[in-house]
Amino acid sequence: MRSIRLGLLFLSTALLLTTLCSPFTAYGSPLTDNDYTRWVNPFIGTGGHGHTFPGATTPFGMVQLSPDTRIDNWDGSSGYHYSDDVIYGFSHTHLSGTGIPDYCDILVMPTIGEPPNPKSEKPVDQYRSKFSHENEKAEPGYYAVKLDDKDIYAEMTATPRVGLHRYTFPESEEAVISIDLRWRDEVLDSHLKINGSNRIEGYRRSRSWAKNQVVYFAGEFSKDFETSETEVDTVKGKRSFKGKSIVSRFKFKTEAGEKVILKVALSPVSIEGARKNLEAELDHWDFEKVRSDAKAAWNKELSKIEVSGGTDAEMTNFYTSLYHTMIAPNIYQDVDGTYRGMDGVIRRITPLDGEVGGRGDRSEFKAQSSEKRSRKTREEIPRIYKDWKDQDVRYRVTKNSSKGTQNSKPKTQNRAPRSDAHYTVFSLWDTFRATHPLYTIIDEQRTVEFINTFIRIYEQGGKLPVWELAGNETDTMIGYNAVSVIADAMAKGIEGFDYEKAYEAAKHSSELDIEGLDSFRRRGYISMEDEQESVSRTLEYAYNSYCLFRIAELTVSRKIGKLARKQKTPMINSGRLLLNDPIYKEAKVHLYRAQYYKNLFDKSTGFMRPKQNGNWISPFAPNEVTFHFTEANSWQYTFFVPHDVTGLIELYGGIEQFAKKLDGLFEADPGLIGRDQPDITGLIGQYAHGNEPSHHIAYLYNYAGQPWKAQKYARRIMDEFYKPTPDGLIGNEDCGQMSAWYVLSALGFYPVNPGDPVYSIGTPIFKEARINLESGRSFAIKKKGNGIYVKSLTLNGLPKKKPEISHRNITHGKELIFEMSEEPVTNWFTISQRSRLHEQTMPAVPVISGKRVFDEETSIAISNPDGFVIYYTTDGSEPEMGVNKYVKPFKIDTTTTVKATAYAARDRFSHTAESTLHKMPNNWDVKLHAEYSRQYTGGGPKGLIDGLRGTTNFASGEWQGYWGRDFEAVIDLKKPTEINQMGGSFLQVARSWIWMPTKLEFHSSLDGKTFTKVAEIDIDFPEREMTHTIKEYRKEFDAINARYVRVKATNFGTIPDWHPGAGFQAYIFVDEIFIK
Known part of the structure; x- marks a missing residue:
């Protein structure tokens, strides 16, 4: 961090000179040598709750070589947190900005002699080293740090599939580099083999967020090691080891300042694949060349958007944000095009141009040494390695296109790409909102590749990806938002994938009977008893249905166009022939379902409100964080109707009332009640920028006739929640979404409704910006005047009266000019934005x-x-x-x-x-010793004796929950009664902190004052059982006479160390007391 800041200070004079000759005339301009990486600070987001990593990676690369400073916990999801001062090692895979930890595969750590902490109980602690941020540096494609304990300088860079380490040792007879396959995740199986005196290979199969992740590797040292030692739990050998706990130490003799280099290639397919990746991408030891190539690759990607006229902080925020959008998804195939499918089967990409491996083969990191390849290597590696730029379809198109003038016709618009590739890490609940729409502007080719990956995942795994990770479906988050990415690409005219197959996959996802989808189709909404997060799921499924409607509509439209061209008949005549097309008929079903959001709108409160048993849930508070919503509350989810904002406005009675509701959101008390949700951060009133459901809301003022408020809040969010510091992100970066919001908003527009090819106008930060398109054209954005408010807007010299621009405006290379004001301008746009379904046909459910x-x-x-x-x-x-x-x-x-x-x-x-x-089956009364959780009332005290039983859905409403305390209830039977059996029904959902009680006690009394123990049950239910389990415990005894019965259940207590919630208190969940 500090080294970057110092670098910027030394550059200040150069920057001043650059502005005099640059076509961008304000300060804060990119350097004349187009070194955009100077504005990237990889430490942004590594503190706070950003969950990013600072290490070396390449654009969308398979390898993320980065330091690991934490073994586990939420803020250690990426493996690194800026507040730490120890490093455990450097692993080769990392997630950027997620809220769940995984990856961190193949840990490497240098040291001198014996482990510095040999007495540590945890093996990984033996090799850790202190470090200081004073001696740490990060830039795109490069990371370096001094390990203080043994005075070792560690550097790393990468190609897409190879991590390159360089360790500078002091003089030593026993310099050590360890390879640890045990690190972090639960290891299911691993293997390490030593070949000769400088090569290693193997694999690791592990379970964490992804339940069955496998990574193969092949490594090579720059010098022979003197000796090696390996610790392994099972199969031992002199050179080959297999087991669940493998760590090898390789010892070298080093002179003072000697550099030992290690290159490690990864593969999702096989050890042989890792070898091929190593040979193809890195056949030399020139560390600086690899670093330079990585930097060049980042500059090429970052140059897709050029901005100037911002402060240094704004420039850093912008290009770091753009950088973060290009870390994931990650290429998930070898250089020969082979990849691991969702079903575990190894397949090979068949690109459209017939070349083996598609663009995945076209490594952007030739990293060739000056020496020529051997004849054998040239024969084995496809010819596409001769010059990746000439072979990449996007660069070939650019070279053959016009010079990119504003008025030239793009020759490649809607072209079918000539290559393909397979990817992993799709955080779609996050990234459908802004990240993928950004790709449709600056990376059509990868957009096509992503969608083709979706289709393959559907064909191999049985459904479109929800949150795919390393060939595993984690089923994290809600909705089936791959359909948003598909619909958005179709709406913007992007081709290169099978539209009908995409529709088939999207329709299939909508027809599954999982995650409340069956209830959504049957009821028209999801009720509390059907599924957790019922309100959020209903709203997102309604939006997903809109996307499915758009996919159907655009697929049929494309068929009509093809038929018209084939038959050389007018479009309208061809259209008549397709009226019986099944997709055409199904489109209306999807459109109807897109209106189901209305069924959870409570007009009396003006909020989306959960239902149970056909009625509104009560009590209800819009600022309460409950399991009816996904990482949010009703304030934040009420506005998630992006596909029918005009329809939502009508529910409020018009734009004035809707604008007042928006005002209420931003001006509300920011206090939250209910369960703790660390994702809800970045509050302005109840608006929460730290999590995705709020991201589009500021721009809804454009639909309410008050665009100046959209500008006001968009700029406030940019200024307050994005800083060029380690804690500069207000929430999880989420694989590019948090950053994509900033990139697009800083340019002056945002996609409120992906699937609709328009962008909502905001307020630009920079004096000038230029988006360089794959077609060779560019879209220019200019800002005139000061202030954050838009006074007027012109597109190619013509005034805009509506606060939106179309995707076509951008791709055709237009010029957008903002004239700004320091005061709100209320008479600028005379036409409000509209987002309305084609038909308003659905009455709300009573x-x-x-x-x-x-x-x-x-x-x-x-x-x-x-x-x-x-x-x-x-x-x-x-x-x-x-x-x-x-x-x-x-x-x-x-x-x-x-x-x-x-x-x-x-x-x-x-x-x-x-x-x-239900009529009560008895007239008993219940008195509780402790208060239950507000969110888990189970029908109140009498809910324990009403005969209504809960399901394994703990948020269904039938369960009564007690956090950190024992359960105790006294039941008044109203008269002395003969009893010979008592019991209770309990739930365990260990993943959600709910455990069975450890003991049940039953007491009886005639007067309600003096109680006698009549039975006891010791419960020994497996604490690690993660299946949602309902268990009834009953105890028979000799008949007694009693009017009062007391039941006590002992809480599980403190959550154990193995659990992510370690140290917190457990819940008891009970739904019924049995008395016979």
Whole structure:
């Protein structure tokens, strides 16, 4: 960090001179040698909760060679945290900005002599070394640090598939480099083989976030080692070792200042694949050349967007953000095109141009030495290694295109790419929002490759990726947002993938009976008892349905166009021929489902609100963080209707009321209640920039007729939540999403609704910006005047009256000019943005109000916010139009199932609402010794004796939860009763901190004051059992006479060290007490 700052200070004079001759005329310009990497600070996000890493990697490369300073915990997800002062070693794979730890494979650590901490209980602690940020340096493609304990200087750089280490040792007879395959994750299997006196190879298969990750490696030292020692738990040998705990130490004799170099190639396929990757990408020992090539590759990628006219801090924020968007996804195939599929089968990419390996073969890191390759090497390595730039379709297109003038016609628009590649690390719940839309602008080729990867994942794994990692589906987060990436690419005219196959995959994901999707289709929303995070899932599935509609619509449109060209007939005639196309018919189903968000909008509160048993959940607080929402609360998720903002505005009664609701969000008290959620950071009122659900909200003011507020809050977010410091990110970087938000917002626009090829206007930071497109064109953005508010906007000299630009405006190489003001301009845009579904056809599901459990009788009221006519039944049958119209509330006195449907017309009606209301099976009372959690009430005290049973979904509403305390309840049977059995029903979801009790005690009393123990159960349920498990514990005994019964369950206590929640207290969850 400090070395970067010093470098910038020394450059200040040069920068001043550069501005005089640069076409960008303000200070803070890129250097004339186009060294954009000077503005990248890899330490940004390594502190706080950013979860980034500072090590060496290449754009979208397989290798991320970086220091590891933490063994585990949330803020150690990337392996490194800026607040640490010890390094355990340098591993070859890292995740950027995730909220769950994984990777950190193949740990390497240099030292001198015996381990510096030989008495440490943890083996990894034996090799750790102190370090100081004073002696640490990071730049794109390079990392260096001094290891203080043994005075060793460690440097590393990388090619896409090879990590290159350089260690400068003091004079020693026993310099050591260790290779540790035990590090961090649970090792399922590993192997290490020593070949000769300077080569190693092997693999590691491990389980963490990805349940079955395998990485193969092949390494080579620059000099022969003197001796080697290997510790292994099982199969031992002199040169080959296999087991779950392998560490090898290689000893060298070194002179003072001698450099020992180690290169380690990775492969997801095989050891042979790792060898090929090593030979193809790094056949020499020129460390500085590899570092230079990595830097050149980063400059090539970063040059896709040129900006000037910002402060040094803004320039650093911008290019570091752009850098972060290009770390993942990662290439996941060998140089010969082979890759590991989702089913574990090894396959080979068949590129469209017929060359083996596709663009994955076209290593951007030839890193060739000056010596010529041997004849054998030239024969084995495909000819595409002659010059990767000439072979890469994007560079070939640029060379053959026009010179990129503003008015030249792009010859390659919507072209089919001529290569393909396979990738991993798709954090799609995060990146569909801004990262992938950014790629559609600056990297169409990879966008195509990503989507082709999605299709292969569907074909091999049975569904589109949700959160894919190393060939594993983690099923982390919600929605099936790969459809957003596909729809957005289609809407922007990007080709090169099979549209019909993409639709098939997207439709398949929508029809699965998982994660509440079956309830979404059946009810028109997800109820609390169906699935956790029911509100968030409903809203995201509605958006996903819109994306599926767009994919269907665009697929059919493309078929019509092809048919028209083939038959040489007008489009309208070809269109008639496709009216019976099944995709055309299905599109309307998806469009209808896209409106299901309405079924959770509570007009009385103005919020998206969870439902249970057909009714609104109560009590309800919009600032409460609960399991009804995904890492958020109702304030933050209420505005997630990006595909139908105009429809959402209508639910509020118009743009004025909607604008007031937005004001309420940003001006609300920032206090949160409910469960702890570390992701909710970066608060402005209840807006939370530290997590993705809020990211589009500031731009909704453009739809509410108040664009100056979008500008105000977008600029405030940029200024307050992005800093050029280690803790400069306000939340998890999330594989590029946090940074992509800044990149696009700093340019002056943002994609509110991916799938719709338009961008919402914000406020630009830089005086000038230029987006260099793959077609050879460029899109220019200029800012005139001071201030953050837009006074006027022109596109190619024509005034814009609506606060949006289209994707085509960008790809056709237009010029966008902002005229700025220091004061809000309220009369600039005369037309508001609109985002509306094609048809507004769906009445909302009625709400059925009444006590879910009642003693004698309860009153039932049925309502519909649209005021449509409601028909209902009380016998379990389906309502029919014209039969049993609801007029006013009615009473029931027995357990009853009420069903209700709202009708706008005979062929236009809502989903059926259903509510079962139960009469209490007894007249007992319950008194609790301790208060249950507000989020897990289980129906209150009487919920323990109402006969309603919970499912394995702990957030279903039937479970009563107690955190960090024992459970104790006294049941009053109202009269002396003969009892011979007592028991209780409990839940274990260890992953969510819920464990079985360790002991149950049962007491009886006649007066409610003096209790006698009548039974006890010692519970020995496996604490490591991670399956969601319901267990009933009952104890029979000789009959006794009692009026009062006391049941006590002893809490599991402190969460053990092996668990991610170690040190915190456990929950007890109970849903029923049995008395017989």
